[in-house]
Amino acid sequence: MKLSENKQKILIVDDSAMNRDMLIDMLEDDFEIFEACNGAEAMQAVHNYGTDLDLMLLDIVMPEIDGFEVLAMMKASKVLEEIPVIMISSENQPSNIERAYEMGVTDYINRPFNISIVRRRVMNTLNLHAKQKKLNQIITNLVYEKEKNNSMMINILSHIVEFRNGESGLHVLHVSSITNLLLQHLIEKTDKYHLTQSDISLITIASALHDVGKISIPGSILNKPGKLTSEEFEKMKTHTVMGESLLKEIPIYQNEPLVKIAREICRWHHERYDGRGYPDGLKGEEIPISAQVISVADVYDALTSERCYKKAFSHEKALNMILNGECGKFSDLLLECLQEAHKEIIEELDVQSTVEFHEKNLQNLVGEFTQFYEFEGLIQPLKEMLLEQQKTKFYAATAEELQFDYDKRTSVVGISKWGSKLLGLNTTLYYAQERYSQFMEDSCYQQIKALFLSTTPRNPDVETDIKITIKGQLYCGRLVAEVLWSDDEKPEYLGAVGKVIHLSECTE
Numbered sequence: 001m002k003l004s005e006n007k008q009k010i011l012i013v014d015d016s017a018m019n020r021d022m023l024i025d026m027l028e029d030d031f032e033i034f035e036a037c038n039g040a041e042a043m044q045a046v047h048n049y050g051t052d053l054d055l056m057l058l059d060i061v062m063p064e065i066d067g068f069e070v071l072a073m074m075k076a077s078k079v080l081e082e083i084p085v086i087m088i089s090s091e092n093q094p095s096n097i098e099r100a101y102e103m104g105v106t107d108y109i110n111r112p113f114n115i116s117i118v119r120r121r122v123m124n125t126l127n128l129h130a131k132q133k134k135l136n137q138i139i140t141n142l143v144y145e146k147e148k149n150n151s152m153m154i155n156i157l158s159h160i161v162e163f164r165n166g167e168s169g170l171h172v173l174h175v176s177s178i179t180n181l182l183l184q185h186l187i188e189k190t191d192k193y194h195l196t197q198s199d200i201s202l203i204t205i206a207s208a209l210h211d212v213g214k215i216s217i218p219g220s221i222l223n224k225p226g227k228l229t230s231e232e233f234e235k236m237k238t239h240t241v242m243g244e245s246l247l248k249e250i251p252i253y254q255n256e257p258l259v260k261i262a263r264e265i266c267r268w269h270h271e272r273y274d275g276r277g278y279p280d281g282l283k284g285e286e287i288p289i290s291a292q293v294i295s296v297a298d299v300y301d302a303l304t305s306e307r308c309y310k311k312a313f314s315h316e317k318a319l320n321m322i323l324n325g326e327c328g329k330f331s332d333l334l335l336e337c338l339q340e341a342h343k344e345i346i347e348e349l350d351v352q353s354t355v356e357f358h359e360k361n362l363q364n365l366v367g368e369f370t371q372f373y374e375f376e377g378l379i380q381p382l383k384e385m386l387l388e389q390q391k392t393k394f395y396a397a398t399a400e401e402l403q404f405d406y407d408k409r410t411s412v413v414g415i416s417k418w419g420s421k422l423l424g425l426n427t428t429l430y431y432a433q434e435r436y437s438q439f440m441e442d443s444c445y446q447q448i449k450a451l452f453l454s455t456t457p458r459n460p461d462v463e464t465d466i467k468i469t470i471k472g473q474l475y476c477g478r479l480v481a482e483v484l485w486s487d488d489e490k491p492e493y494l495g496a497v498g499k500v501i502h503l504s505e506c507t508e
Helices: 017-027 039-052 067-076 094-103 115-164 170-189 197-209 212-216 230-237 239-248 257-268 289-304 315-323 332-352 359-370 376-395 417-423 442-454
Strands: 009-013 032-036 055-058 085-089 107-110 402-407 412-415 428-430 461-470 473-485 493-505
Touching (some): 085 115, 212 239, 239 257, 402 417, 442 461, 461 493
Parallel strands (some): 085 107
Antiparallel strands (some): 402 412, 402 493
């Protein structure tokens, strides 16, 4: 069923047809009304319509699933944060009212009720929720932009290290992708580590800093084509403690989750499960799970990538070497995750291998950063990044929107997690203009491209109707975007950020 975009939507849940009819008579002139005669039907409606519903009027005593059970399920799935609930019931015991508020209802109305009171309280709830949604959208946009900047800063710093290391610059990107895939498989297999999606995001971002301590290692060792001497290898091993030490030079942010995770990754990503790693010889679960996962990702990419001292192994050979213990001992659980995620890893790394990094520009950055022997040039950007992280972490939350971020120079499109699941795509699309045909017609793509190019730095905003294909079904929506321009004397078109709103099945 296609929902109207003009009226707010209210779901009335009550096993009494008479009670539903009374509420419908009060509200149908101003709202689009949906009905459910029990809790099971209510949850089905929530599943069907999601956050297109603006309000639920919920009875307590119902067959199959009662009102409190509906609240519990909505709370568990976090949909209660998106759809406000007014409890309407003749159960007026204080214990029921208190329990309803504790479970998250916005209001509680006792029967028999006054028509004008019901209408007024419904309007008050809807107005309040609308203001909250508007505020949340402002905050979400802020978080999206700040998190993008934080990730960009970390990636610049880590790529600097990669180019000092004489590598392609893809190692950071590969380790980050493998880390994310392994963690997603890990939480499907066990809740042993109590990892949330927020934790996974932090570990994935922090993984980019795993080798930041290599900035202290002489280039003659980093780029030596042959085998390192024992003395050189001992020096190389110090990058673990140097990375941790570098991050400890930012004392004001030591309680920040990102810094804590980055420190443990830097120090312990070369530890091994049997205690034969370095620098501390940690064994088993003494090694933080963040460092355990990055160690697997780091080894896998090192094996499958060409280095100044070795040729690249095939994906299959690398997997077998890790499973056979040729690269040290890893936990059996992570080895299972690696096997399960292997095809996804191959696909992801093969796509990323087409990305071209501009080595000259990054080497210029290396010169700027590494001229400060005591790391001042590296510390200041980290301080700024962590300050932004601190400012925005309270507001960090996943928005159920199809958001995107297009970088023209690299032709990379980032998609919000919710949007990527909706489209069935990765959150990062490389050479995206070659892949848009999966969900968009060429005429629509060309229209958007022309609109982007028609903007100016003074007038960067774009709004247009679009059509996209989601799981074989054509949907209509509204594209809202801001085109990004450089602040040079002759502005350069850099890309765009935006979102698609009001998605519904096309009626044409």
